[in-house]
Structure formats: structure tokens, C-alpha cells
Amino acid sequence: AQSVTQLGSHVSVSEGALVLLRCNYSSSVPPYLFWYVQYPNQGLQLLLKYTSAATLVKGINGFEAEFKKSETSFHLTKPSAHMSDAAEYFCAVINGGSQGNLIFGKGTKLSVKP
Amino acid sequence: ETGVTQSPTHLIKTRGQQVTLRCSSQSGHNTVSWYQQALGQGPQFIFQYYREEENGRGNFPPRFSGLQFPNYSSELNVNALELDDSALYLCASSAGTPSYNEQFFGPGTRLTVL
Numbered sequence: 001a002q003s004v005t006q007l008g009s010h011v012s013v014s015e016g017a018l019v020l021l022r023c024n025y026s027s028s029v030p031p032y033l034f035w036y037v038q039y040p041n042q043g044l045q046l047l048l049k050y051t052s053a054a055t056l057v058k059g060i061n062g063f064e065a066e067f068k069k070s071e072t073s074f075h076l077t078k079p080s081a082h083m084s085d086a087a088e089y090f091c092a093v094i095n096g097g098s099q100g101n102l103i104f105g106k107g108t109k110l111s112v113k114p
Numbered sequence: 115e116t117g118v119t120q121s122p123t124h125l126i127k128t129r130g131q132q133v134t135l136r137c138s139s140q141s142g143h144n145t146v147s148w149y150q151q152a153l154g155q156g157p158q159f160i161f162q163y164y165r166e167e168e169n170g171r172g173n174f175p176p177r178f179s180g181l182q183f184p185n186y187s188s189e190l191n192v193n194a195l196e197l198d199d200s201a202l203y204l205c206a207s208s209a210g211t212p213s214y215n216e217q218f219f220g221p222g223t224r225l226t227v228l
Contacts, residue, residue, distance in 0.1 A: 036219075041221075042221055042222075043118070043204055043219035043220050043221045043222050044157070044204065044206075044219040045219070046216050046217075046218075049216070090156050090157070092156075095159070101147055101159040101162060101170060101172070102147075102149075102157070102159065102206075102217065103159070104149075104156030104157050104158070105156050106154075106155055106156050107154075107155070107156050
């Protein structure tokens with residue numbers, strides 16, 4: 001069965017610093033992986049997705065993620081944090097089967113200090 | 115293009131009552147998935163509707179039920195509410211199934227059960 005694990009429930013960085021949010025996956029088949037962002041009192045917005053094409057995936061708002069099969073990882077990075085990046089971030093994997101529902105990690109809350 | 119909308123925004127119910135949540139899918143999307151997001155957790159898959167039929171279900175009891183209408187909007191019904199049903203309920207629409215395409219999320223309905 002597919003699953004994802006997000007390391008660190010809370011990450012705090014200074015404005016302008018590197019953002020690194022960690023996600024490891026478990027999947028018996030080549031995974032489809034996603035990063036979503038959730039701002040307070042809002043739904044989820046797709047940042048980027050990996051669908052077995054390029055291993056380095058670029059998303060919106062300057063975020064990118066690298067798929068590393070050997071490490072079963074799909075970490076999210078951004079070179080320079082902005083105050084507006086403060087939000088909760090969820091890593092997700094597509095479940096197999098006909099419905100292809102998303103299986104989410106528990107989330108990482110990103111705080112950005114001025 | 116109208117995005118995914120959900121109603122109501124907030125709802126307060128008492129234990130044992132029944133509740134109906136509504137979701138309008140994005141134009142052109144025929145698949146709606148429902149997720150429950152408890153406080154501090156990632157969303158968990160409840161079930162999916164494709165072309166008015168249930169197309170997969172997560173680990174939720176039968177008192178969680180749903181409908182999809184010919185215009186692809188959807189309802190989530192929960193009977194005999196329990197305190198643990200307090201959560202943010204998210205719906206997501208997508209084009210076709212399996213939902214390897216992007217799932218677009220609504221802003222959610224926050225349900226509080228007292």
C-alpha cells in the first residue's frame with residue numbers, strides 16, 4: 001500500500017533562507033507524487049506533481065522538488081523564503097486502483113521569521 | 115471558469131444529528147472526491163463519485179454517504195454525528211478517473227459537533 005511520511009511537523013526559517021520540507025514515500029509501484037499548500041482557512045492548492053517524467057519538478061511560487069528513487073524521497077525546496085510562504089504543506093501520493101485517491105502525509109507547518 | 119465551491123462554510127451540530135454538505139465541481143469535471151481533515155492531520159479519503167456512481171471508498175463507516183447529481187455536483191451526508199466527526203471536510207473535483215490529473219480542492223466546510 002502507498003503511504004507518505006513527512007519529517008517535521010513544524011519548520012521555521014528566516015526570510016530569505018532556504019526552505020526544505022521532507023517527504024518520504026512508500027509505494028510498490030512507480031508513484032505519482034504531489035505537494036499541496038494550505039493557507040489558513042483555505043482549501044488545498046497544488047504546488048507541483050511528479051508523474052514519472054523529469055525527476056526535478058518545478059512548481060508554482062518558486063518551489064521545486066526532486067524525486068529520488070534510491071532514497072524514496074520527494075523533498076520540497078525553495079531557495080529563498082518569503083513571508084507569504086507561511087502555510088501548511090502536504091505531501092501526497094496517488095493510491096492505486098480505479099479511483100486514484102490521494103493519500104496525504106500529516107503536513108508540515110512552515111513559519112517564516114522576518 | 116468557476117472553481118470548486120462548498121457550502122456551508124461553517125456548521126455546528128450536536129451529537130446524534132445528521133448533516134448534509136454540498137460541493138459544486140469545477141466546470142468540465144465529472145469526478146468528485148471527499149476528504150476529512152481532522153485538526154492537525156492530513157486529509158483522509160472518504161469516497162469518490164464518478165458519473166453519479168460511487169467509485170471507491172476509504173475507511174469510513176456507512177453513516178457517511180454521498181450523492182452525485184447529473185450536473186456532477188455532490189453531497190456528503192453524515193448520520194448519527196459523533197464528536198470525532200468534527201473536522202474540515204474538503205471536496206475535490208477532477209476530470210475523469212483514476213484521478214491522475216490534478217484534483218482541484220474547494221475551501222472546505224468546517225463542521226463542529228458538540
